[in-house]
Amino acid sequence: MKTINKTILLLLVILMYSCDDILEKDISDDTIQINSPASETIIESNVVNFVWNNIKGADTYRIQIFESNQILLLDSLTTRTNITLPLKSGNYIWRVRAENFAYESIYSFPSPFSTIIPDDLTNQQVILLSPENNKFINFVNVPLSWESLDNATSYSIKLLNTVTNQVIYSKDDLTETSITIDVPNLVDGNYQWRVKAQNLDTETKQYSTRKFSIDTTPPNQPKNIEPKDNASLTASSTINFSWSIAADTGNEKSPISYVIEFSNDADFTTIIETKNSSSTTFQETFSNNAQYYWRVKAIDTAGNIGINSTSFKFSLN
Numbered sequence: 314m315k316t317i318n319k320t321i322l323l324l325l326v327i328l329m330y331s332c333d334d335i336l337e338k339d340i341s342d343d344t345i346q347i348n349s350p351a352s353e354t355i356i357e358s359n360v361v362n363f364v365w366n367n368i369k370g371a372d373t374y375r376i377q378i379f380e381s382n383q384i385l386l387l388d389s390l391t392t393r394t395n396i397t398l399p400l401k402s403g404n405y406i407w408r409v410r411a412e413n414f415a416y417e418s419i420y421s422f423p424s425p426f427s428t429i430i431p432d433d434l435t436n437q438q439v440i441l442l443s444p445e446n447n448k449f450i451n452f453v454n455v456p457l458s459w460e461s462l463d464n465a466t467s468y469s470i471k472l473l474n475t476v477t478n479q480v481i482y483s484k485d486d487l488t489e490t491s492i493t494i495d496v497p498n499l500v501d502g503n504y505q506w507r508v509k510a511q512n513l514d515t516e517t518k519q520y521s522t523r524k525f526s527i528d529t530t531p532p533n534q535p536k537n538i539e540p541k542d543n544a545s546l547t548a549s550s551t552i553n554f555s556w557s558i559a560a561d562t563g564n565e566k567s568p569i570s571y572v573i574e575f576s577n578d579a580d581f582t583t584i585i586e587t588k589n590s591s592s593t594t595f596q597e598t599f600s601n602n603a604q605y606y607w608r609v610k611a612i613d614t615a616g617n618i619g620i621n622s623t624s625f626k627f628s629l630n
Contacts, residue, residue, distance in 0.1 A: 506525070544626075
């Protein structure tokens, strides 16, 4: 009976470690068919839309773009069968392959193409730089920047409240590629900024857009739960730390993480260890028999820092 049980256990372990290989489709001999840009295509734009066929069994696709001198310019994974990328005027080669957990397909045959930047801005796009899309910030004087577009002489910018869709800031005939938005009484919320380019005869067909959120409200003060204040614990054992925090009351609620600090003195004159946690629980082990204090504070993605919790003491024996 013991031999049978061991055999069953061994089979279960093998199945656990090989399950992904068994379930994944073998795509090793498959080759992706690229659609666009086709070989020797000349693209009159500063952005290129890469498109290829789907392969059954693929989880992701790896696209590589090389400059004409074989220098790798991009190596990127995507779950989609298309990707749009900004490129300067020049000659390029691209290829793509499919991937899953266990297998990789053959790369598509390298396909050369070239880009030229025409005077006509219609099919071009302004490439936005900062802030990143969907970024949280904790200030209202927001610096915006974008790449200079060849053959553009000026830019137009708009800032919209995404809830009301109201344009709260607008400026035309900008010759610089950056501006700091200074809107009186700009409140916490979610916003979209848009930029388009013009020259004497043409303009970009559409605005380039990104979003950002303003959150100026610090997180609440956490409350320590475990281990309880003045707890006596065993050295070298795993200690479970936990705390609670009241719900964020701000209009815009950016994600919160936590910083846990440990000290041997109640005033935290010397912090002996600092740890981070994305949840309200944490585990740590201390080997020395000593007296420790711990506290935690919340920090949100926008950069707001909350007040430290009231410190708790514990002793290791």
